[in-house]
Amino acid sequence: MNVVVCVKQIPDPAGTMKLDQSSHNLVREGKLILDESDSYGVEMGLQLAEQAGGGEVTLVSMAPNSETSGLRTALAMGAARAILVSDPGLAGTDALGTAKVLAAAIKRAEPDLILTATESTDGYTGTIPAQIAELLGMPSVTFSKKVTISGDNVTVERQTEEGYEEVEVPLPAVLSVTAGVVEPRYPSFKGIMAAKGKPVDELKVTDLGIDGSAVGASGARQEVTAVTPAEARKAGEIVTDDGDGFQQIISYLERIKVI
């Protein structure tokens, strides 16, 4: 069971994120870390490979400046290797361009299964998983919460608003994994030290046989035309409790149709 997990390396959300005023893109100069959303895919990939009694987890990532810090975190958890696509020509790539690059990189690993998060923490378009599947000609299942391999098929419990659906698709397939469905392991000290020596295969756009004009700012078909700050949160309403506070809260909840 060879699993590819797509992992995005993003600026630390605990810090302050900055937007470039002209391109409206996120400034990603400093150190990047593993998107926490992707730690669930990594954990699930490791569990599936362990359950299958063999096989490896390969990470695939596209990131600027040969960034590997986030990859090392996932390697420390137990992934075997990583493919990193890092190329100045990728600056300004939109979601579809990102999907093209990731799909081409994934192909090289010849996986049985591809896992992603449902959406990233910094870009959160949530479009990449389905785009990758389409580009690779594979079935796509989103919002997976439980994944079971049975022979050449994979059965997925797929989160919906009401509950879950059970879906079965043939392998290889692309699944996006819902955050929180597994508990990502913390790497052990040994894992962290071992990660240092694990192979990270760094590729350029041309290595993937992709036409440079199809990616980067020039290839982007999506343009962020304007960015408006979120409306400042209004001060909350204070209910004074003269013994009937609970009634006021109930009528408020009724008003906003929660109950």
Add this chain to the structure above:
Amino acid sequence: MLFTEEHDSFRRTVRGLLEREVTPHADEWEEAGHFPAHALFKTLGAHGLLGLEYDPAYGGQGADHSYAVILGEELGRMGCPGVAMAVGVQTDMATPSLHRFGSPDLKEKYLGPAIRGEMVTSIAVTEPDAGSDVAGIRTRAARDGDQWVINGSKLYITNGTQADWLCLLCRTSDEGGYRGMSQIVFPTDTPGFAVSRKLDKLGNRSSDTAELSFTDARVPVTNTIGEIGRGFQQQMNQFQNERMSAVYNSVGGMGRALERTREYLKQRRAFGAPLLANQYIQFKLAELAAELDVLRHYTYACAEAYIAGQDTTRFATIAKLKAGRLQRNLADTCLQFHGGIGYMEETWTARYFRDSRLLSIGGGADEVMLQVLSRLDGFTA
């Protein structure tokens, strides 16, 4: 000290793990006066955190001391000094001598399980009539063939109600003073051993502290750590590890306390502005931050010397003295600027204030540090 990407990664891992395994339970454990040492230590052991610097042959990680610095800082940061101290006992107070001087058999039987977190350990030195003056201890192991027969008592023993074995310092001859002591691995299921009392403390309440008694308790002479009669010297050596680790905890805890105080003072308003707009408060906190930074880098210098194989007695003594004093001052200041709410049990400052008092007493009081330093630097007549 140079921290690499692996160090950063290790710090993130430890912080995340402790935030998941300890921080959410801290209030409950403090209230109960107890924490589940066996369960927590198993988890920490599985991540390699209980034997970072120990020999891989016994399950250790073979890491250098710089990782212990990070572990210590993060243990201090997690907001539960009682548990930080309990872990410190396991990693840096009860086991260094065994690792350094113990026989392969003894290490196999007791160090391995401690590193894996399967056995909880205590360091048993202090007695009702001897604390600062370790040479005054009276607990006695009399030899009977290939067994020690132990009688006496130990006081203020951390992890004492939960420990599976103690690193016990006792007299094994009549020479008196610092001569004729030995360190013995004492399994707590030995007949004649009893926890006479669980003690009620001002702070670090989640850590259990006990008075222990020994009545004709028999253990094999092969349980002696290192050389018979060298216990005092071995323990003085072990104290250096204890002091260093306690200071790393302290540094991590003080850093976090300053951060939390800063955040609170940004949002708490008085006289039409955030409290942090007062220059008096700004300067007080900046001054503490400066002192903390000096201390932090002093501990890094100490760690480097330790890694280089140098004797760190002077470093550890000074660091412990200064950390104990700074921590008392810092905890007091953080509480002060929180005002009334800072005095409430529901606010972290109350517990931190209580917990912070210990460092100037445990592991050798401030005055004992001054005594050691006076001797080292020749301030004696």
